[in-house]
Amino acid sequence: xSEHGFETxxxxxxxxxxxxxxxxxxxxxxxTSYVFEDADEAAALFNLxxxxxxxxxxxxxxVSALEERVxxxxxxxxxxxxxxxxxxxxxxxxxxxxxxxxxxxxxKLYGGSITQFSTTxxxxxxxxxxxxxxxxxxxxRALTPKVKAIFVESLANPGGVVTDLEPVARIAADAGxxxxxxxxxxTPYLCRPFEWGADIVLHSATKFLGGxxxxxxxxxxxxxxxxxxxxxxxxxxxxxxxxxxHGLRFYETFGDFGFAISCRAVGLRDLGPSLAPFNAFxxxxxxxxxxxRMQRQCESALEVARFxxxxxxIEWVSYAGLENDPHYDLARKYMPKGAGAVFTVGLKAxxxxxxxxxxxxxxxxxxANIGDAKSLVLHPASTTHRQLTPEQAAAAGxxxxxxxxxxxxxxxxxxxxxxxxxxxx
Ligand SMILES: *Cc1c(COP(=O)(O)O)cnc(C)c1O
Numbered sequence: 001x002s003e004h005g006f007e008t009x010x011x012x013x014x015x016x017x018x019x020x021x022x023x024x025x026x027x028x029x030x031x032t033s034y035v036f037e038d039a040d041e042a043a044a045l046f047n048l049x050x051x052x053x054x055x056x057x058x059x060x061x062x063v064s065a066l067e068e069r070v071x072x073x074x075x076x077x078x079x080x081x082x083x084x085x086x087x088x089x090x091x092x093x094x095x096x097x098x099x100x101x102x103x104x105x106x107x108k109l110y111g112g113s114i115t116q117f118s119t120t121x122x123x124x125x126x127x128x129x130x131x132x133x134x135x136x137x138x139x140x141r142a143l144t145p146k147v148k149a150i151f152v153e154s155l156a157n158p159g160g161v162v163t164d165l166e167p168v169a170r171i172a173a174d175a176g177x178x179x180x181x182x183x184x185x186x187t188p189y190l191c192r193p194f195e196w197g198a199d200i201v202l203h204s205a206t207k208f209l210g211g212x213x214x215x216x217x218x219x220x221x222x223x224x225x226x227x228x229x230x231x232x233x234x235x236x237x238x239x240x241x242x243x244x245x246h247g248l249r250f251y252e253t254f255g256d257f258g259f260a261i262s263c264r265a266v267g268l269r270d271l272g273p274s275l276a277p278f279n280a281f282x283x284x285x286x287x288x289x290x291x292x293r294m295q296r297q298c299e300s301a302l303e304v305a306r307f308x309x310x311x312x313x314i315e316w317v318s319y320a321g322l323e324n325d326p327h328y329d330l331a332r333k334y335m336p337k338g339a340g341a342v343f344t345v346g347l348k349a350x351x352x353x354x355x356x357x358x359x360x361x362x363x364x365x366x367x368a369n370i371g372d373a374k375s376l377v378l379h380p381a382s383t384t385h386r387q388l389t390p391e392q393a394a395a396a397g398x399x400x401x402x403x404x405x406x407x408x409x410x411x412x413x414x415x416x417x418x419x420x421x422x423x424x425x
Pocket of ligand 1: 084085086087110112113153157182184185203204205206207216217218
């Protein structure tokens with residue numbers, strides 16, 4: 001299948017017609033559990049000696065179709081769908097780390113990720129070192145013997161920042177730790193991090209993959225190239241005998257998808273954030289139009305960004321698709337089909353200007369999401385990033401004057417007119 005084009009794969013990967021009924025759309029298997037053929041089959045399933053469905057906390061056929069679709073689009077070996085993007089981060093990092101371990105993350109991240117890493121992970125004995133990702137060498141400088149992973153976003157939320165993936169991947173490889181890339185804002189249509197050296201790709205499927213603002217979901221994709229056994233004992237969940245599976249070693253047994261199997265068989269089994277089949281159906285259906293949506297949303301975002309760049313109420317626009325933007329060259333390299341549909345602007349009138357804009361728009365919706373077919377605006381300083389200290393918020397690109405814009409699929413002239421009236425009120 002994978003010799004086909006991206007558009008073909010977005011529609012067909014993971015979902016053939018259902019053989020029993022002939023149903024062409026992906027069926028929603030709204031079941032918690034699956035009948036065993038006999039006691040031997042049941043035992044083999046529980047021992048991971050054969051693949052099959054036991055219970056929908058672990059696997060479900062509708063969810064499996066989504067996992068295969070996204071793994072194929074990213075070029076990975078296997079995927080695990082989970083209840084949210086944050087659950088994907090939690091399960092992936094939990095699989096790699098034990099109490100006392102550390103990881104390094106870019107400081108330009110989705111606000112919720114900064115809070116998850118700095119507060120809730122700390123409570124579990126996992127330490128995150130945040131570094132300024134504009135200089136890749138900062139990741140090398142932050143390495144310690146306890147660091148087990150490096151985490152970045154390809155295109156960083158809240159906007160406009162493109163990570164130089166290639167040198168960061170080299171630093172991770174030299175240190176013998178996996179590079180985890182949150183590819184939510186770029187999607188595999190714009191950027192395929194495995195081609196630049198990433199080892200694990202994560203998604204909040206809530207955003208562009210689903211694309212219609214109707215389902216929360218997340219994905220973990222295993223790149224299949226990382227050697228978990230290079231340093232003995234460094235990744236015990238993957239290389240040491242697993243007590244929950246009679247001493248099975250995930251990497252030795254499952255090789256290039258051992259990480260994904262461990263995330264499922266231990267992470268989902270014991271921590272529990274599985275994706276509902278109905279959400280998997282909506283997200284998988286959304287992905288059928290991902291290429292068309294991304295193409296149009298990138299085109300419209302560029303037009304809206306150009307308009308705002310010349311507007312007297314706007315101090316600055318941070319969109320890597322603009323030729324004068326500091327991230328323009330990185331965007332050309334890593335996402336040549338477009339610089340995404342989410343970006344930030346700075347209002348000359350500061351905090352008050354941000355509030356006025358989000359309250360003045362009529363077509364744009366003021367809410368805390370991105371990647372919808374509907375255009376969205378948000379003032380991070382008064383919403384998603386308000387838990388952060390002023391220093392953290394500024395470092396994350398969410399200062400008081402900043403408004404985040406997610407351009408949807410409406411007529412672009414209407415969007416421009418809407419922003420213009422809200423800015424000149
Ligand atoms: C939204 C988002 C998340 C969190 O995903 P949820 O599905 O809301 O849990 C993580 N990373 C990025 C880049 C996001 O935009």
